[in-house]
Amino acid sequence: MDWVPVATLALLLLQSLLGLTDGGRNSRLLRRKVLQYRELQAMKGFYFRRKMHRGEAAGDWNPPIEGYFRQPLDHFNRQNNATYNQRYWINEEFWQRPQGPVFLYIGGESSLSQFSVLAGEHVDLAQSHGALLVALEHRYYGGSINPDGLTNEGIRFLSSQQALADLASFHRFLSEKYSLTRNNTWICFGGSYPGSLSAWFRLKFPHLVFAAVASSAPVRAELDFVGYNKVVAESLSNPVVGGSSKCLDAVVDSFHTVDGMLQAGRTSQLEKDFCSCQALQGSEDYGEFASNLADIFMGTVQYNGEMPGRDIRAVCDIMTNASLGSSYSRLMAINQQYMQSMSQTCVQNSYQKSLDALRNSTLSMVGVGERQWIFQTCTEFGYYQTCEGGSCPFSRLITLHSELDLCLQLFGISAESVQEAVLFTNEYYGADRPKASRVLFVNGDIDPWHALSVLHNQSHSELAIYINGTAHCANMVSSKPLDPPALRQAREEIAQHIGEWLEAAKRQHLDN
Numbered sequence: 001m002d003w004v005p006v007a008t009l010a011l012l013l014l015q016s017l018l019g020l021t022d023g024g025r026n027s028r029l030l031r032r033k034v035l036q037y038r039e040l041q042a043m044k045g046f047y048f049r050r051k052m053h054r055g056e057a058a059g060d061w062n063p064p065i066e067g068y069f070r071q072p073l074d075h076f077n078r079q080n081n082a083t084y085n086q087r088y089w090i091n092e093e094f095w096q097r098p099q100g101p102v103f104l105y106i107g108g109e110s111s112l113s114q115f116s117v118l119a120g121e122h123v124d125l126a127q128s129h130g131a132l133l134v135a136l137e138h139r140y141y142g143g144s145i146n147p148d149g150l151t152n153e154g155i156r157f158l159s160s161q162q163a164l165a166d167l168a169s170f171h172r173f174l175s176e177k178y179s180l181t182r183n184n185t186w187i188c189f190g191g192s193y194p195g196s197l198s199a200w201f202r203l204k205f206p207h208l209v210f211a212a213v214a215s216s217a218p219v220r221a222e223l224d225f226v227g228y229n230k231v232v233a234e235s236l237s238n239p240v241v242g243g244s245s246k247c248l249d250a251v252v253d254s255f256h257t258v259d260g261m262l263q264a265g266r267t268s269q270l271e272k273d274f275c276s277c278q279a280l281q282g283s284e285d286y287g288e289f290a291s292n293l294a295d296i297f298m299g300t301v302q303y304n305g306e307m308p309g310r311d312i313r314a315v316c317d318i319m320t321n322a323s324l325g326s327s328y329s330r331l332m333a334i335n336q337q338y339m340q341s342m343s344q345t346c347v348q349n350s351y352q353k354s355l356d357a358l359r360n361s362t363l364s365m366v367g368v369g370e371r372q373w374i375f376q377t378c379t380e381f382g383y384y385q386t387c388e389g390g391s392c393p394f395s396r397l398i399t400l401h402s403e404l405d406l407c408l409q410l411f412g413i414s415a416e417s418v419q420e421a422v423l424f425t426n427e428y429y430g431a432d433r434p435k436a437s438r439v440l441f442v443n444g445d446i447d448p449w450h451a452l453s454v455l456h457n458q459s460h461s462e463l464a465i466y467i468n469g470t471a472h473c474a475n476m477v478s479s480k481p482l483d484p485p486a487l488r489q490a491r492e493e494i495a496q497h498i499g500e501w502l503e504a505a506k507r508q509h510l511d512n
Helices: 006-018 026-054 121-129 160-178 191-202 227-236 243-262 268-275 283-302 313-321 327-341 351-359 370-381 400-410 415-429 450-452 485-511
Strands: 065-072 085-093 102-106 132-136 187-192 210-216 222-224 383-384 441-445 462-467
Touching: 006 227, 006 243, 026 450, 065 132, 065 160, 065 351, 085 160, 085 415, 102 160, 102 191, 102 210, 121 132, 121 485, 132 160, 160 191, 160 441, 187 191, 187 485, 191 415, 191 441, 191 450, 222 415, 227 243, 227 313, 227 450, 243 268, 243 313, 243 327, 283 313, 283 327, 283 351, 283 450, 313 327, 351 370, 370 383, 370 415, 383 415, 400 415, 441 450, 462 485
Parallel strands: 102 132, 102 187, 187 210, 210 441, 222 383, 441 462
Antiparallel strands: 065 085, 085 132
């Protein structure tokens, strides 16, 4: 591909950020903006490092290789000859040929860009160890999707099992392309869902990948994920990150008021106070409205500190500010601040409009694949972040029934089928007791997803690092001067394990 100048790419990303004004559920808006912000930060960090450490102009080097190769659409039925083009990225800059290791970055529920092999913890480690950097985009996301892939008929080949088979096929493709041998040690990296894929790739294909780092990896599927909002509540009250019991109490009280107003039918006041794009029409819109408000807090906790001004401390400063009036008035202020940060003039609370958007099977090669990811939750994982339990600080209208109804409405998948799929996933992978080897699970205690991961050492080679005061995938970005000591220590431990694995691989190669 042609290298995009930094100013041009920054403009494209800025336009993308400003384009997020068409409404939709707040969680989807925030995920998109976080993804775009990560790209922008990766771009800035990459250019800064090249300027400071190499003194080179951006054009004085070979950019990463973007390529596509043909993959079977169904790895498990060779009578099906259908294929699709899967996208990958390769950075040869640090590779010590011919026996340097291969560091594989695994893509997930969004598109990948060149920065998947240009920035991040895995890139810093590759530079230290002379590794070939490669990244594979997940099937059905970004550019790795066949033209009819998002239709209900076409999407049926989207699964983690197919994705792992894609990784195995990619291993063979790269081995042939670069004449790799057993002396080229593979280590894979992933965060969030790709963190699970990283652990599972080592578990299911130990002959292909020597070790794996699984960051913020929810390896245990769970239908009713009540633990998510339990961690959110704990984080909002955690003084280490700027939370407090007063903050949590104010959040609980504000949502109690909202629920009371909804039950009393005072919807016109809520529409005005929280800038709804349209009138709330019935229980489904009520649930959408309540979910949108909760998403502000849930997303802030999950991505705590990742974006300027969007962290637990800032939220709690507002929720504990008595000068703003009641907790309900403070919730209004939180909503206004969030709308400004998302460039929204109103909040889309129509369940039907949200459903229509998710039914859209038009392909998009950028951003988060919302329709695809919901399909995967319906067919494999669940992960529904409900609020019917006593530990949830938000509205009781965020129910398991409303989440499962999406599976039926969008894909015709019944609640019983979702439950069976979750049970099978845990049987197939081993849930949070996968019994793998040379897998490092990394989690932060602020991240709500840590509740479904591996938090304690399972054996001498299935290890866990638990970081105090950090959120989702915090270790995966390159180090920064203001990183907390616990995060710096975790990165040192990860680097130590990588070095030990590579030394162990060398010894094995010599023995064989």
